[in-house]
Amino acid sequence: xxxxxxxxxxxxxxxxxxxxxxSYARLAxxxxxxxxxxxxxxxFRRAFRDAPPLAFGSGHCAGTLRSLERRWWRELVAQTFGxxxxxxDFEGYFDTLFxxxxxxxxxxxxxxxxxxxxxxxxxGLRLGIISNFDFRLYRILExxxxxxxxxxxxxxxxxxxxxxxxxxxxxxIARHSLYPYEALHxxxxxHHDVAGAEAAGLAAALLNPREPQRIRVAGRIARISxxxxxxxxxxxxxxx
Numbered sequence: 001x002x003x004x005x006x007x008x009x010x011x012x013x014x015x016x017x018x019x020x021x022x023s024y025a026r027l028a029x030x031x032x033x034x035x036x037x038x039x040x041x042x043x044f045r046r047a048f049r050d051a052p053p054l055a056f057g058s059g060h061c062a063g064t065l066r067s068l069e070r071r072w073w074r075e076l077v078a079q080t081f082g083x084x085x086x087x088x089d090f091e092g093y094f095d096t097l098f099x100x101x102x103x104x105x106x107x108x109x110x111x112x113x114x115x116x117x118x119x120x121x122x123x124g125l126r127l128g129i130i131s132n133f134d135f136r137l138y139r140i141l142e143x144x145x146x147x148x149x150x151x152x153x154x155x156x157x158x159x160x161x162x163x164x165x166x167x168x169x170x171x172x173i174a175r176h177s178l179y180p181y182e183a184l185h186x187x188x189x190x191h192h193d194v195a196g197a198e199a200a201g202l203a204a205a206l207l208n209p210r211e212p213q214r215i216r217v218a219g220r221i222a223r224i225s226x227x228x229x230x231x232x233x234x235x236x237x238x239x240x
Contacts, residue, residue, distance in 0.1 A: 001182065002125070002182060002183070002184060002203075002234055003125065003126060003176075003178055003182040003183065004125060004126040004127065004128060004173070004176055004178055004182060004183045004184070005120055005125055005126075005127055005128075005183070005184045005185075005186065005230065005234065006127075006128040006129065006130045006154075006169075006172055006173075006183060006184070006185045006186070006202070007117075007127070007128070007129050007130070007185075007186050007187070008129070008130065008131055008163075008185075008186065008187030008188060008189070008192075008193050009129050009131035009133055009137055009140075009141070010107075010131065010133065011187070011188040011189070012110075012186060012187050012188045012193075012207055012227070013109065013110055013113045013129075013144075013146060013227075014107045014108060014109045014110060014113065014140070014144055014146075015107065015108055015110075016101075016106065016107055016108075017105075017106050017107060017108050018106075019037070019041070020041070020044065021037045021038070021040045021041030021044055022037045023097075023100065023101075023106075024037075024040045024044065024077075024080065024097065025037040025040045027093065027096055027097055027100065028040075028081070028087075028093060030093075030096070031087055031088070031089055031090075031092060031093040031096075032087070032088055033081070033086045033087055033093075035081070040080060040081075043079075043080045043081070043082075044076075044080045047076050047079035047080045048076060050079075051072070051075070051076050051079075052072075053132075053156060053161070053162035053165075054069070054072050054132055054133070054134060054156050054157050054162055055132075055156045055157060055159065055160050055161050055162040055165075055168075056068045056069075056157055056158070056160060057158070057159070057160025058158060058159070058160060059160075065135070065157060065158060066135060068157070069134035069135060069157050070098065072134075072157075073094075073098060073134070074094050074098075077093075077094050077097060078090065078094075101136065102136040102139055102140070103143075104139065104140050104142070104143020104144050105143070107140055107143075107144060109144040109145070109146065110227050112226060112227045112228040113144075113146060113227060114145060114146065114149075115228065116227050116228045116230055116231060117146065117149040117150070118149060119231055120230070120231065120234065121149055123234070125234065126151045126152075126176050126178075127149055127150050127151055128150055128151055128152040128153065128154065128172055128175070128176070129141075129150050129152070129153045129154065129155075130154045130163065130168060130169060130172045130185060130187075131153075131154070131155050131156065131163075132155075132156040132162045132163050132192065133155045133156065133157070134155060134157045135155070135157070135158075137153065137155055138153065141153070151176070152172060152175045152176065154168060154171055154172040154175070156168055159171045159172075163187075163189075163192040163193065163196040164191055164192045164193075164195050164196030164199065165196065166196060166199040166200035166201075167200075168196070169185065169196060169197055169199075169200035169202055170200055173200075173202070179201075180200055180201030180202050181201060181202075181203070183202045183203070184202065184203040184204070184205060184230075184233070184234070185197035185202045185203070185204050185205070186204075186205045186207060186224075186227075186230055187204075187205075187206065187207065188206070188207045188208065189206075190206060193206065194206050194221060198220070198221065203220040203221070203222075204220070204221050204222070205221075205222040205223070205224050205229075205230060205233060206221070206222070206223045206224070207224055207225075207226075207227060208223060208224070208225065209225055209226070210225070211223050211224060211225040212225070213225065214226065214229050214232075215229050215232060215233065217233075
């Protein structure tokens with residue numbers, strides 16, 4: 001019986017208000033670097049692909065974790081801009097960029113997010129988040145009006161594992177004393193969300209607005225075209 005639904009965060013419940021590469025390039029111009037958004041986007045994806053997981057674990061105090069998170073992002077941003085040598089003040093640029101993406105106003109929530117999680121919670125389902133993010137996620141969720149709905153928030157930087165590693169999913173369900181088959185994970189990445197959840201024994205739903213059907217189910221994997229389709233999945237007991 002399904003007892004809990006977990007969600008990815010960025011890309012599923014909310015999105016950047018403007019494309020990430022555009023924000024990087026626009027803010028770089030304030031620091032004297034004329035960067036093309038398309039070029040920045042390519043470099044960012046390459047740097048992100050090659051970076052180690054944003055995952056440090058619970059063996060660190062909060063202050064150390066925050067420092068490790070910032071250092072991870074600083075290295076990623078520096079790699080995106082060829083080491084940051086084009087900036088007269090790279091540290092100032094990075095501080096501005098890091099603060100920018102911590103601000104809830106710079107993200108936009110899915111129109112169906114609040115009503116979807118509210119209805120699921122009203123039916124007695126436990127709700128959680130499993131995200132490859134850092135501590136800024138807590139502020140973003142609160143600012144977007146979503147924080148109060150979730151019984152647990154599992155972020156890779158604190159868990160010590162990043163999706164698609166099954167351990168991060170196992171860490172999340174352990175907080176609720178659940179068996180994997182009692183949980184569904186919803187996300188927008190085939191690799192990180194679906195493959196990771198499946199490897200951990202959870203049911204999974206891939207959110208893709210371009211999916212031609214509202215709900216398409218094969219075994220314990222569903223593909224949905226809208227966030228609120230999760231409600232129908234649970235109603236129909238698609239994942240017994």
